[in-house]
Amino acid sequence: SQQGEEDPQALSIQEGENATMNCSYKTSINNLQWYRQNSGRGLVHLILIRSNEREKHSGRLRVTLDTSKKSSSLLITASRAADTASYFCATPGVAGGTSYGKLTFGQGTILTVHP
Amino acid sequence: DVKVTQSSRYLVKRTGEKVFLECVQDMDHENMFWYRQDPGLGLRLIYFSYDVKMKEKGDIPEGYSVSREKKERFSLILESTSTNQTSMYLCATRPRVSGANEKLFFGSGTQLSVL
Numbered sequence: 001s002q003q004g005e006e007d008p009q010a011l012s013i014q015e016g017e018n019a020t021m022n023c024s025y026k027t028s029i030n031n032l033q034w035y036r037q038n039s040g041r042g043l044v045h046l047i048l049i050r051s052n053e054r055e056k057h058s059g060r061l062r063v064t065l066d067t068s069k070k071s072s073s074l075l076i077t078a079s080r081a082a083d084t085a086s087y088f089c090a091t092p093g094v095a096g097g098t099s100y101g102k103l104t105f106g107q108g109t110i111l112t113v114h115p
Numbered sequence: 116d117v118k119v120t121q122s123s124r125y126l127v128k129r130t131g132e133k134v135f136l137e138c139v140q141d142m143d144h145e146n147m148f149w150y151r152q153d154p155g156l157g158l159r160l161i162y163f164s165y166d167v168k169m170k171e172k173g174d175i176p177e178g179y180s181v182s183r184e185k186k187e188r189f190s191l192i193l194e195s196t197s198t199n200q201t202s203m204y205l206c207a208t209r210p211r212v213s214g215a216n217e218k219l220f221f222g223s224g225t226q227l228s229v230l
Contacts, residue, residue: 035219040203042205043205103148104160105157
């Protein structure tokens, strides 16, 4: 079953605009991760936010985490055509549970940035 | 930088053939994973391995087996391929987890087509 689910499934914007993607999850987590995938390639880790953090920045990326709502958002500011990719959130299994050690990925958001 | 190498970028096989997908990493990571990625379904975990000769079933192990004889190599085996195994296969690695489920490093993927 999918732990993380992204919204929207697809997003199309112009260069320079901001892009916001959301992720919802179902069970308690100790961190949440975001990954990027260029078409036909492997995933690349972007950022990890821990359950005791509410916001984290990395360059043009801003990630928020609301554990009470079991949701996270990824904001890409001043987007560029090179940001065109699929973006996935991923959540780990809880310690002591049968899924511990695994990362579960959502279905992803396809972002298209038009020049 | 971590390098995760998957043996083939594209593979075309006929139904019933046996297929080995190989993944090699150069960073002495203990944990290795095999995912498959399908449109609309995201990434699904097939098998993972915590260390040499250890393996654990993921969410969709049916029709697959794995081998981890050496630390740097994790093989996914499709004993008798079927058309529903047409997919992108992604290998990932991670150092031993200290309790926080840290990030994964992915290979570039193998697109397998079963005719």
